[in-house]
Amino acid sequence: MALKYTRPRGTQDVLPQDSWKWQYIEDVIRGTARGYGYGEMRLPTFESTDLFARGVGDGTDIVAKEMYTFEDKGGRSITLRPEGTAGVARAVLENGLLASSPLPLKSYYIQSCFRYEKAQKGRLREFHQFGIECFGTHEPVSDVETMLVARDVFKKLGVNDSITLEINSIGCPKCRPAYNQKLREYFESQREELCPTCKQRLEKNPMRILDCKEEKCQKIAAGAPVMLDYLCEDCTTHFEEVKNLLAEADAAYVINPRIVRGLDYYTNTVFEFIAEGVGTQGTVCAGGRYNGLIEQFGGQPTPAVGYGMGLERLLMLMEEQGKLPEEKQGPLLYAVGQSEAGRKAARLLVAGLRNAGFPAEYDLANRSVKAQMKAAGRLNAAYTVVLGDDEVSSGKAVLKNMETREESEIVLAEGASGFFSTVYGPNAASVGIIGTSGGYIAAQAKGLSKAEKLETGGNNG
């Protein structure tokens, strides 16, 4: 069959057999961010183009080459967000959060971003980011807290050991000009060797040459003066404190003087989390302090720090290292209906499980018993029960553990609680497995696999 429509280059379909991986990562992220007191922001997918030109920087590759920009029917220039920070800063100002919320204002997002890049492994044109932004404090402890959130996410996902935190300080408007001057002098002496883009950068922003991906520029940059040697006293103290606090939290780091952010509103701490073996480039998370951004957007001078984490790369890393948990569990029960009355009984029993927060299924396609059993197997159901006229009239049915093939009897009139006491033991209700929505999660949290009985309160057969 010739497909009439295919997805645009650089995009992906996340299908039901894979979406659980995303949910798993997102659950860990949300739980971690919540634990640290960060509140979620859900912001528009597109903003006015100016916002990014200003907030991401005119001279950056992102703004110059990679944005999805179009004119809407009202003649406005609109851009699909290429990153998260500019939109968050805009929303913080527009909603007056700096005045109305307790400071520091701690927010996070999980969202898709869009960049027109060369499609390659680990590089999509629509990609997903988890990001954190913390506004209203210049204290090093806030820089470190954001890093610790990322660290914890990596730990919980099992990939921490293969990710290195690299940090640097790029100073402040007080100490950077002198450094830029030294840098300019250095690169000026080798001007002819630089790539055309870097020749332009030399005039406007020599720090960005340190960031150039061209090999010849990187070679020259390797010998360039480093910002750390030019920090003013305040910036030195700030950076020392960041290092102390990381050590206190037992978070390993290395100093990499080559990490820069070539935009004026970045100050002090910059950092990246670098993973081994993800696509062509190892950065899973990049961030830093941006004390000048809110002011640049017209607000009061407001210190801030944050980062973006690439979720595709994180997932790729977990897959490479086999760190994803076992595949998503199937339904706890597949109730097979053998007759009209049996199907009705199946729907009732399943409804009870679903009400208690446990996934359960019945047939939607009027299939034979044999085909329903096959479906139950394909779905990886933990238990099955076949309900026909005999079961309905006797009020009893045989529950089958699909893994052990063990069989036990359940009383249909007891509904879901009869099922639960058979599966989890008679104490299931008293320990809170049943009766709460999300019971399946509660059962898992108590370490009960789908076929494991509760062993609390003595002999429960």
Ligand SMILES: [Zn+2]
């Ligand atoms: Zn400084």
Ligand SMILES: [Zn+2]
């Ligand atoms: Zn270059």
